[in-house]
Amino acid sequence: MAQRPTERDEDYRQAGFGEELGFGRRPALLLVDAVLAYLDPASPLYAGAESALAAMERLYVAAKAAAAPVIFTNVVYTPGGVDGGHFYRKIKSLRVFDRGGPWAEFPASLRPTSDDLVVTKQYASAFFGTSLAATLTAMGRDSVLVGGYSTSGCVRASALDALQHGFIPIVVREACGDRNGAAHEANLFDLAAKYADVVSEAAALAYLRSLKG
Numbered sequence: 103m104a105q106r107p108t109e110r111d112e113d114y115r116q117a118g119f120g121e122e123l124g125f126g127r128r129p130a131l132l133l134v135d136a137v138l139a140y141l142d143p144a145s146p147l148y149a150g151a152e153s154a155l156a157a158m159e160r161l162y163v164a165a166k167a168a169a170a171p172v173i174f175t176n177v178v179y180t181p182g183g184v185d186g187g188h189f190y191r192k193i194k195s196l197r198v199f200d201r202g203g204p205w206a207e208f209p210a211s212l213r214p215t216s217d218d219l220v221v222t223k224q225y226a227s228a229f230f231g232t233s234l235a236a237t238l239t240a241m242g243r244d245s246v247l248v249g250g251y252s253t254s255g256c257v258r259a260s261a262l263d264a265l266q267h268g269f270i271p272i273v274v275r276e277a278c279g280d281r282n283g284a285a286h287e288a289n290l291f292d293l294a295a296k297y298a299d300v301v302s303e304a305a306a307l308a309y310l311r312s313l314k315g
Contacts, residue, residue, distance in 0.1 A: 119295040125309050126245025126270045130238060131165040131172045133158055134228055134250025134260050136212055139177075139198050139205035140279070146195040147205075149251050151279025151286075157303045158249045158277045159212050164310035171241055173219045175228045175250070175260075176206045185224050226259035235267040245270035247306055248298070249277025254285040261298045271298035274306045 114120055136158055140149040165172050177199040183190030190196050198205040214220050221232050228234050238246070246264050248271055250257050257278050264271040273293055280286035294300040301309075 114295050123270045123272075123299050125272060125299075126243075128241075128243050129165075129170050129245045129247055129272070129310075129313075130241065130243045131161055131170055132228060132246045132248045132250075132260065132264075133162070133172065133174050133212070134248065134256045135175055135177060135252075136208065136250050137176050137205065138207050138209060140251040141209055142205070145198055145205055147198060147281075149279045149281045151251070151281075154249065154251070154277055154279030155209065155212060157274065160303065161247065161249060161274060161277055161306060161310070162212060164307050165247070168310045168313040170247075170310065170313065171219065171243070172214070172217075173221060173228075173234065173237075173246075174208065174214045175221045175223055175256070176208070177224065178206050178222050179224060187224075189225055226256045227263040228256070228260040229263035229267055230259070235263075235269075238267075238269060243269065245272060247310075248273045251279050252286075253278040253280040254282070254289045255280075258289050258293060261293055265297050272306065273298045273300045274303055275300055276303040277306075 136155060139145045139147040142148060162172060178201050179186045179199050181200040186196060221228055221234050223232055225231060246269050248257060248261050261271040261273050275290060290300050
């Protein structure tokens with residue numbers, strides 16, 4: 103029989119999970135794969151989670167006001183996926199990211215400017231096979247606020263790798279989306295238990311507004 107949430111939460115708490123790391127002092131905003139592939143109903147990867155995009159837009163404005171760097175990721179493959187390895191083979195719909203297609207583009211309402219960094223990746227994590235960790239270190243950043251698509255995939259992988267590279271990962275609940283609500287909630291729960299802080303958009307915005315730009 104499945105545990106009620108209160109029983110589950112108490113079980114994890116007693117086992118020592120779920121400690122809060124707290125906000126860092128010098129954050130960056132990491133927007134993972136906020137691209138058309140997850141936002142256009144014509145795409146096989148469409149997540150049906152446009153509300154997350156609206157939350158990311160508000161975080162973007164707040165991060166800019168706080169002079170916190172903003173990092174976008176997208177996915178681009180050599181046609182045929184030779185640089186995607188078994189990941190490309192495992193998920194057939196990743197072919198929408200073959201170079202030259204429209205799906206890796208950013209939506210009109212949330213596009214990087216010349217001041218923002220775009221990290222192009224081929225695997226789930228924003229850190230795997232990229233210079234992101236070195237860049238954050240060079241910037242003197244100690245934490246990343248994370249939003250994007252999808253919660254159970256690239257958001258989770260990026261938050262986990264942020265932790266493993268020495269950065270505090272702070273996943274913003276409303277700024278993440280997934281094609282499956284149960285997967286979204288289960289992964290937020292597991293991230294909060296083991297690998298990251300999961301906070302509300304309101305808390306993240308209040309934190310960014312508390313920083314001096």
